Amino acid sequence: METIRIGRIEDFGERDRKVIAHGDVEIGVFRVDGEFYAWHNDCAHRGGPVCQGRLYGRVEEPVAEDGTVGALRYKPGSLNIVCPWHGYEYDIRTGVNQGHPALRLRKAEVQVTNGEVYVVL
Amino acid sequence: MDAKISIPRELPVQEIDVYTDTRDLLAHSRREARRKGFEDWLICDIDAHHVETVSWHEIIEYIEDPVVRDQALMYQKERIGAPPYGLNGDLGLRYQDVGGRIPHQSDRREKVTETDVHRDVTLTRRAMEGFACDYMVVFPTPMLFLGMHPQPEMEVWLGRAYNRWLIDKVLSADDRIKTLAYIPFNTPKEAERTVEEFSDAKGVIGFCVTSTRYKPVHHNDYMRLYAMLQERNMPLAFHAGYHWQDPSLMTVNRFLGMHALGFAWCNIVHMTNWVLNGIPERFPNLKSIWVESGLAWVPFLMQRLDDQFLMRPSEAPQLKRLPSDYMREHCWYTSQPMETTNMKALEVTLEMINAETQLLWASDWPHFDFDVPSVIFDLPFLSEQARRNIMGLNAARIFDLKR
Ligand code: FES
Numbered sequence: 403m404e405t406i407r408i409g410r411i412e413d414f415g416e417r418d419r420k421v422i423a424h425g426d427v428e429i430g431v432f433r434v435d436g437e438f439y440a441w442h443n444d445c446a447h448r449g450g451p452v453c454q455g456r457l458y459g460r461v462e463e464p465v466a467e468d469g470t471v472g473a474l475r476y477k478p479g480s481l482n483i484v485c486p487w488h489g490y491e492y493d494i495r496t497g498v499n500q501g502h503p504a505l506r507l508r509k510a511e512v513q514v515t516n517g518e519v520y521v522v523l
Numbered sequence: 524m525d526a527k528i529s530i531p532r533e534l535p536v537q538e539i540d541v542y543t544d545t546r547d548l549l550a551h552s553r554r555e556a557r558r559k560g561f562e563d564w565l566i567c568d569i570d571a572h573h574v575e576t577v578s579w580h581e582i583i584e585y586i587e588d589p590v591v592r593d594q595a596l597m598y599q600k601e602r603i604g605a606p607p608y609g610l611n612g613d614l615g616l617r618y619q620d621v622g623g624r625i626p627h628q629s630d631r632r633e634k635v636t637e638t639d640v641h642r643d644v645t646l647t648r649r650a651m652e653g654f655a656c657d658y659m660v661v662f663p664t665p666m667l668f669l670g671m672h673p674q675p676e677m678e679v680w681l682g683r684a685y686n687r688w689l690i691d692k693v694l695s696a697d698d699r700i701k702t703l704a705y706i707p708f709n710t711p712k713e714a715e716r717t718v719e720e721f722s723d724a725k726g727v728i729g730f731c732v733t734s735t736r737y738k739p740v741h742h743n744d745y746m747r748l749y750a751m752l753q754e755r756n757m758p759l760a761f762h763a764g765y766h767w768q769d770p771s772l773m774t775v776n777r778f779l780g781m782h783a784l785g786f787a788w789c790n791i792v793h794m795t796n797w798v799l800n801g802i803p804e805r806f807p808n809l810k811s812i813w814v815e816s817g818l819a820w821v822p823f824l825m826q827r828l829d830d831q832f833l834m835r836p837s838e839a840p841q842l843k844r845l846p847s848d849y850m851r852e853h854c855w856y857t858s859q860p861m862e863t864t865n866m867k868a869l870e871v872t873l874e875m876i877n878a879e880t881q882l883l884w885a886s887d888w889p890h891f892d893f894d895v896p897s898v899i900f901d902l903p904f905l906s907e908q909a910r911r912n913i914m915g916l917n918a919a920r921i922f923d924l925k926r
Contacts, residue, residue, distance in 0.1 A: 404529060405529065406528070406529045407531075420533060420537070421537050422533050423534055424529060449895075455539065456538065456624060484621075486624075486626055488892060489624045
């Protein structure tokens, strides 16, 4: 086990990230709604730099009772990290892929102690 | 907390955007290349792109017709916000980047400080470094629509200007960058002239028909062109594209669906005409390459044509064998965008096209569905020799590239 110091809590604004490399390992640490999440920077598709992608809400298309559809919208409270190589989208909190839930990001353990954020490998 | 606490290094790019250097964007591909020892492999990328419209003001200087050239120069000089002179196409219907989710498809505004070569040479070199490839074949991007131009002569003027500009500014600068020169296919005589003039030009290793066009590839008007290509041992690529205004695609409201169908559809039509009219029988040594349609369409078409041909051989009397035999032995395929969600299906597909000799790896960089070389390297059901062939040796053989 190895502990890596990422930074102080106050270094992270809401939805900020730090993507770090340690040896061969790259990890992205994100702050969302005050919580920290850390994922390996390797997309489940083809190993792309997923943690260096952009954040978007999950798009949904509400269906009315009569089966019709109208406007698209972002699902309230949702947030996806989008791999910049080909656009695979993962829930930033769970690491689960939007289109194919069997695909997941590899989690890294985050610890927050005395105002410091660490990742344990 | 453990006693030993390590301090990592922050990656230079935290969030990738349109300004990100290609080498940073493809750093993971480069890392894989190192891990897998690609330095010992010949890697040829048979389909990558540059955005020629960034250099449109330079390209129009190469238009041969002096009147049209002047018109183009004035247009470029005096209009702000207008699309590039003379180009047809899809204007704002370019949703490839999925609303900014895939920035390298939106734009490439990375810094280029090198001044000794054209910007596109530098960008191509950076991509080659990312893929660890030895050769990269570049194609234009918006010009892929030129086959639908209402003025066939504009395809001739712009295609020729582009070829000359590309040779001068890009291909001359680096032996590793190649092209399949643009053929103005809608004007057969000019297509022949293109082959005559550019066959020996630096970096030209074959010719390309952009596939989105309504022309029968089996028309008698093209037989001289095919004979010329066969005689020169120059492959002919059919580079797929989409055409959303195609009546059959106008009911498809999602870019995803239109793009998925369009890129396969144009080549399905041309291949059907190519084979059923016996072009491979008439020109047995002419190498046709089917570019950027992926691979899943090939087994579908092989089965479909074989099945129907056996019931109606009198309608395709030139064929001495099954359509799929011609598709397997006389045709080559670029791999991208390789469909990989069903590995069993992919394995059968590669077997059906005899991938060991007929398949050529292609990245299609910088498009949203680009493939890294590892898509071939990682295939568990191929021998090492087959993977080496697909990643580079097949291309070296058919294009006569130095190894
Ligand atoms: S590698 Fe991430 S989407 Fe392809």
